[in-house]
Every structure is written in C-alpha cells, then in structure tokens.
Amino acid sequence: MPRKKGKKGYKATHRLRQRDKDKRGGNAAQNLPSGEAGSLAQLAESYLENLAVRNYTADTIEGRRDALKVFLLWVVERELLELSEITKPILESYQRHLWRWRKTNGKPLGISTQRSRLGTVKDFFAHLVKQNHLPANPASELEMPRPEKCLPQESLSLQEVKQLLNVPDTTDPLGLRDRSILETFYSTGMRRGELAKLELHDLNRDRQTIRLRQGKGHKDRVVPVGTRALKWLERYLDETRPKLLIDPNEKALFVTSYGEAFNPDVLSRMVSKFIKRAEITKPGSCHILRHSCATHMLEGGADIRFIQQLLGHEKLETTAIYTHVSIEQLKAVHSKTHPAEKPPEPRPDDQENDTGNA
Template identity: 40%
Template sequence: MSRSDPLIDAFLDDLWSTKGLSDNTLSAYRSDLCHFEHYLRQQGLTLLAVSQTEVRGYLAFRLEQDFARSSSARLMSSLRRFYAYLLHKQQIATDPMALIESPQLSRQLPDSLSESQVSRLLAEPDVDDPLERRDKAMLELLYATGLRVSELVGLTMEQLSLRQGLVRIVGKGGKERLVPLGELAVAEVEAYLTEARQILLGYKQSDVLFPSRRGQMMTRQTFWHRIKRYALRAGIETELSPHTLRHAFATHLLNHGADLRVVQLLLGHSDLSTTQIYTHVARARLQALHEQYHPRA
C-alpha cells in the first residue's frame, strides 16, 4: 500500500481542487481507500469491479478485526464520496454504496474542562520565559475563540487585528470566519508580541504568529504535548485531547446563555447538528448542578 491506485490519486486531486479539504482529511481518505483497495486486490478484484456484496464483505471483515465503529463510519463516508465521484466521471455504471447504510454511532460527549480547571491551566505558563509567554498567549487565544489547534498554530500576522479584537480564520473547505478575541486574549497576545515573539524568531522576519523555538511554524502535535504538560503541572487529571479547550469554549458559552447558532458560527461548523452535541454537555452539567444543590433534587 505504499503507492496509491491512480483512481484514488485522481479522486484526492479532485477533492483538493474543488473542496479545499485539509491535508489531514485527505490523508484519512487516502488511508481508507488504500486499505479497501488492498482488501479487494487480495480477492482478485479492482476498485472498478465492486458490488454491494464486496463492500458488505469488507465491513464484515473489519468487524471481525475489531475496528472501532467510528472508523467504519468514516470509511463509509470515504467510500460514498469516492464512488459518487467515479459515477459522476462515468467510470462505473452503478454506485455500490447506494443501498448500504452507515453504522449508527452513539453521540459521545466531548471531553471538556470546568471553568476553574481552565483558569488553572491558563495561569500555569511562566510569562518570564519566552516560550511559555508564547504558550500563555496561545492558550488564552484558543479558549477565547474556540479555534481548532491546527487553525491556531497556522495563524499568520495578517490574520490578526488587535485593534479590532478579531482574528480571521480560513477553516475547513476554505470557509472564512471572523472570531472576536476578547480583552484578556488581546492583552496576552499584545504582551507576547512585545516581549517574546522576536526572541523566538531570533529577530528575523516571519509572518508566523506563534513560531516554534526554531522560528518556524509549530506543529499541532507539539502544541498538544505542551498543553498536556501544563495540565500536569496544574494538577488537572481530566483526559485531554487537542480539542479540549475548543470543547470548553463551546460548553462554557452555552452554560452562560449563548445562542446555539452563534456558537455554530464561532466554531465554524457548516451544519448546526454538529454543534448540537454541546447542548447535551451543557444540559448534563446543569442537571448535575441541580442534583448537587437543590434541596429536593
């Protein structure tokens, strides 16, 4: 599976040019389709010689191999888009995915942090250290805006307007959105720009807003590991993910009365149903508070 089938390459090129999908999303599609192509090859078949029977056989094979239901759901999405593309290009006569249903997924509540935990996390970086001053600004900005970590580390100077208190984000599918920063985030980013950024850059010119120790754009994995280190120092035992502060941002907004559609716009969700899972989070927190404090709960 070291080389992709030309059909897969053509499909991914089409997605990249027409949908503007991220490298991570395209990589996930490639992985799903290459594994499926490898399975077909072992059956003496090709991607163009597939019926519902082969697709169902592959799903049964994955079930036997104990693949997660969520990964099978993603696979189904990959196969649906791929075979819709082939049908549109008239490379197949019928769509083998037409009558196949995706596995039902339980709605899992995203991991989040309480407001006190967020406060402890944000207070942890040592602002006298240039790297930690940078991290402090990044954490404040992340919690203030609900950005994806990939959006945060990819920020450039031209996307930021401290005077207006806004950051311009190009999210999934190339969609732009303007997100307000808030006074605390603006103050922390200003302090970082004044005290630390040029030190990290070695006083060289760069458009990267939050450069690494080497003066280059940081990877999201690096920043995630730094978040976990601050959480450990702050005594936070909650399991963290790269999106933990994004989830906290949405949950805390809803807990304080924000409109769901406003949260949808701020998060950059194209579909309101994606945002609605946070109403379950907020409702669960409110129910827990009621049970804890109401005398007749």
C-alpha cells in the first residue's frame, strides 16, 4: 500500500467510520489494509478470525477491526512494514499520537477511545506472541491512560418522560408503533440493539415478560414489562403490525414501514427526533430512556442488585454509577441530617413572649 503524505493522507488515516449508509441506516463492511501473507494486515485478519472462533460478538469484532485499521494505517504511513520493526518505543509513539490527535471540531480523542484503541493493539500483540509470530510482546509494558470517572448522561425527569411519550400521534398506525417502542424502552431499560432483535415469541403476555436473546456479551435474560407498556404493545400488535407486514413470516416484534426489523441506527434517529419535538434540551437518544428507567427505579426504592439484573450488567460496579445520578435520595438525606437544614430552636425570650401573649 503506498505511503500517504500530507494533510489529506493524515486525515484519511483516521477516518474510522467511512461507511456507505443506505436510507435505512445499513452499514458497509470495513476492510483492513491489504497485505501479503505474513504481513501485519494478514496477521490482523487472523487475529479477528480468532476472536470469532472464540465467540466474541460481532460488535466487539467490528470495534477491534476499526481500532486495528487506525493502527495499521499509522504504521504503513511511517513505512513500518515488518513485524520486527514494531517495538515498544514505536508503540509509545503511537500512544502519543493518539493523545495529540484532534477531531475535525478541534477536540481530542476521549480517554475511553484512546484506551480502547491501545487495548486492541495490546491484545493483538499478545495474540501474535501466543501464535509464535513474536518471541516477546512489545506492548506488554505499554502503560494505558488512566480512566476517567465520568457520570452518565443526565436522565429525564418524570415530566420529561411524560412529554416524550406523548409526542407520537397514536391515532396514526406508525405513531401507535412508536409510542409502544418508547414505552418498551422506558419500562424495561433494554438497549436499542436488544429491542431491534426482539421477535414475537420473546414477548410473554401472560407472564408480562420479554426475553432478550444474545444481548451484550452473548447473554440472554428475561425482563419484566410494565402493565402500561404491555397495553401499548398489545394495541400495536393487534392494530398496527398486521398493516405493516409484507412478509407474513416476518418474526420481528417491531417492524418498519418496509415490514422489516429495525436497524438500531434508525431507532436512535427516531428517538432523537422525538426528544427534540418534546422540547427536551438534554442530549440523548434510546440510551437516555435506559438511564431514566434505572434512575427512577432507584429513586423509587429498588435494590441496586435488581436494577443490575434488569439492565444486564455483569458487574455491580457498572450499575453502582446510578447511585451517583440519583440526586433525589441524596437531597432527602441532606435535608434530614445537615445542621443548617434543621429548624432553629426557640430562644428563651421567645417562649416568655408566647406565655405573656397567652
């Protein structure tokens, strides 16, 4: 692959998501730079294939592919074509490059993005050592950037949730479908990809549950669906879905106007549009309903371990971040315990005056 020089080549190196999208949000596959047998590119493809054999999710493999593409284009641009040329100082130079890199809006790469890209490179070289392509791992002692402890996006208030749910016109078949989608997101806290993969048999009306198949990390789980959300779902299934179907054998629970299962990107754009129409100034899309579900349940007294199970978090620490978001509980404790919030004790002269007036 010829070396790219100049400003245009520099930018081209870092275009991670140059995807051709059709009008319904489809993505084209991303290819690594081509290479001969034994080249870095060929070894990278072998590494990705190994991830698939080890049952890593398609989303994880795609993310690793994107990260490797950035790294490989960076080394090719510097004519580092041999595996033996990739040393620890070279990798440290790549790490500094990521730290200095600026997006088109002038902002740096997020720490989580830097850690993700470097983590992929470290795992890639560990794989090469295991496969005896290298005698030692040049990335083994690469120090990762310290992670940032950031709060998740602010959740919606109860009033904002009400405003959002009332946006779709439920007298219209598509509006009825959209209302049931919003209600399902808010009731269950599921991810957009999980909702997009729902099939008819995943909904159990009698038990008021939804089965989420192969969620994040290839994990199945069953979540409850509230009475209100279930009523909207039943209306959608009875009144709208039959009108949208083109193929009677379609299994998807929620279908587009094309009669097909939703693409997650389409769901994001749809919910973002509804948030703007509800005149909600907070940024967010499908995930803000997931945050709102967890936060409101926590404020309502739910045990954090039940919320962990609902959201499908592997570690309780992931769910525990919602304890930082739930400011209402902290405000209640603050008002009850802080000395400045306690009513002042009556002074003796005030008591005398009260007795005299009596």
